[in-house]
Amino acid sequence: MxxxxxxxxxxxxxxxxxxSEGGTADxxxxxxxxxxxxxxxxxxxxxxxxxxxxxxxxxxxxxxxxxxxxxxxxxxxxxxxxxxxxxxxxxxxxxxxxxxxxxxxxxxxxxxxxxxxxxxxxxxxHKYCGRCGSNTKSEEEGHIRVCCNKDCGQILYPRVDPAIITLIEFKKKNSPAVCLLNINKTGKGLKCSPFAGFVEIGESLEDAVVREMKEEVGLEVHRVRYMASQPWPFPSAIMIGFVANAKTTDYKLDGDEVMDAKWFTANELLEQVNKGTLELSNEDSIARSLIQQWISKHCKRKT
Ligand SMILES: [Zn+2]
CATH class of the missing domain: 3.90.79 (Nucleoside Triphosphate Pyrophosphohydrolase)
Structure with a gap:
């Protein structure tokens, strides 16, 4: 991993x-x-x-x-x-x-x-209590907030928002594997990334992957495999990365969050990146890491 x-x-x-606020002797x-x-x-x-x-x-x-x-x-x-x-x-x-x-x-x-x-x-x-509206104050060296209303006293704990990010692949016997990436126009050209979305209440991470891929590109995916996770405090997410297999290559754009998408073999991706016609997600992101891991697995040359 x-x-x-x-x-x-x-x-x-x-x-x-x-x-033990105030620190310890050591x-x-x-x-x-x-x-x-x-x-x-x-x-x-x-x-x-x-x-x-x-x-x-x-x-x-x-x-x-x-x-x-x-x-x-x-x-x-x-x-x-x-x-x-x-x-x-x-x-x-x-x-x-x-x-x-x-x-x-x-x-x-x-x-x-x-x-x-x-x-x-x-x-x-979280400066105000969501239950009674009173001010809250920071305690335990900034790791909880407590409602100042003594009749309420609600304790608030720091939370993160889970979001899944998924690289969709398709494999057919005797053909190179392909992956589907979201394509965005930037000032410099085209940039690609896997598909992402927030996990809903009452949903498992795997269910969120299946739902989001259906919503964004109209594809049914299966064999959902966990790859890695990344804190993403922009402002408060944790990204959970997966690879999943599509049952067909017939995608359909949602026309809202996803404006364009394309299937690539690992060699095609490398070629376009090397030519400068396609940019990968930012270097600090799990989005890029998922693509690079997939390329490494399916192509002998490295990015
Ligand atoms: Zn309160």
């Missing part, structure tokens, strides 16, 4: 420490990752996202908006939502989104920033 970008938690989430250092309206502070000269060993004075008003992410090498790591204060202006520092800076991140940084972005989005969208 291939570990996906943003998904390699190579630090200790230290879940048991969340209930934590020697602290690092804060400031996030301003979903943007990270990035130093162009150093080529690095900025982590701070202590909270600068100018961010003191928002110290309560920190969330404990975990421990790495004896250092406790927090993210800090500084969206409520004015836009940070620092020499050489620019504010950039995670999708912009990902090529310059290592796996650990990518996982930490994705975690930070996702959990701060959850805090930002």
């Amino acid at each position: 291939v570990t996906q970008f943003y998904g390699n938690t190579c630090f200790d989430r230290a879940t048991l420490s969340r209930k 934590r020697r250092k602290t690092l804060y990752i400031p996030v301003w309206k979903n943007l990270f502070l990035y130093d162009w000269d150093e080529g690095k996202v900025q982590f701070y060993p202590e909270i600068p004075n100018e961010w003191a008003p928002v110290t309560t908006s920190k969330v404990f992410l975990g421990i790495d090498g004896g250092c406790e790591i927090f993210c800090l939502d500084i969206s409520e204060i004015k836009r940070p202006e620092r020499t050489n520092i620019v504010l950039l989104s995670l999708r912009k800076i990902f090529p310059n991140l290592n796996e650990k940084e990518a996982a930490l920033l994705a975690y930070a972005q996702g959990i701060l989005h959850w805090h930002g969208t």
